[in-house]
Amino acid sequence: MLSYEESLKILRETNALIDGHFILSSGLHSPQYVQCAQLLSEPEKSKKICESLAQKLTNEFKKFDLILSPAMGGIIIGYEIGRLLNKKTIFAERVDNKFDLRRNFFINRGDKVLIIEDVITTGKSSKECDDLVKNFGGETVGYGCIIDRSNKQSLLKEKIVSQISINIPTFQKDNLPSSLSKIKAIKPGSRKI
Numbered sequence: 001m002l003s004y005e006e007s008l009k010i011l012r013e014t015n016a017l018i019d020g021h022f023i024l025s026s027g028l029h030s031p032q033y034v035q036c037a038q039l040l041s042e043p044e045k046s047k048k049i050c051e052s053l054a055q056k057l058t059n060e061f062k063k064f065d066l067i068l069s070p071a072m073g074g075i076i077i078g079y080e081i082g083r084l085l086n087k088k089t090i091f092a093e094r095v096d097n098k099f100d101l102r103r104n105f106f107i108n109r110g111d112k113v114l115i116i117e118d119v120i121t122t123g124k125s126s127k128e129c130d131d132l133v134k135n136f137g138g139e140t141v142g143y144g145c146i147i148d149r150s151n152k153q154s155l156l157k158e159k160i161v162s163q164i165s166i167n168i169p170t171f172q173k174d175n176l177p178s179s180l181s182k183i184k185a186i187k188p189g190s191r192k193i
Contacts, residue, residue, distance in 0.1 A: 002052040007164040010049060011147075014039045017166075021183035026122040028170035031180055033188055034147050036118035040076050049146055050077065053163040054084040057114065057144045060161045064112040064141045068092060068133065070099060070125040073118040077146060081116050089116075092129050099128045101136075109137030117145040120162070121170070123154030130156070 069078030
């Protein structure tokens with residue numbers, strides 16, 4: 001398994017961890033942003049991260065039937081973890097601003113589901129996937145992600161297993177530190193705020 005330092009080095013080398021002033025998909029502001037698409041654009045480096053995460057997930061979750069990932073960020077990671085663990089992998093897409101299963105994907109009643117994301121901050125996307133699992137009669141066993149930046153403040157009840165946890169501060173729009181308020185904010189996320 002990769003160490004914290006090795007994982008952080010790969011994130012920086014691939015420009016997956018960047019500095020500036022960012023408005024996250026949650027609406028919170030942050031001085032750093034994690035863009036896993038940059039990591040995933042470099043297959044050899046992302047392979048190392050995914051293999052290490054797959055080993056951690058295997059150690060933590062002994063039995064599950066299916067991997068579910070939220071589109072867009074979780075699709076590639078979910079697929080790669082599914083390939084490494086030989087598990088069926090599907091993804092949820094937003095339909096009328098709510099996650100749903102399309103493309104004839106389904107969750108069987110009683111399926112134990114592992115939800116895989118790229119980054120967990122508030123856990124909103126993962127929680128929406130958990131709600132979807134419950135609507136189909138399945139059970140979420142836990143969550144896996146490359147980066148957990150929730151600082152144990154997520155909406156998620158089940159265990160989160162990550163390749164790396166990063167404590168990146170977040171701020172409400174009306175409570176920005178002066179260092180951030182001097183920098184123009186950009187919205188790199190996937191959801192409209």
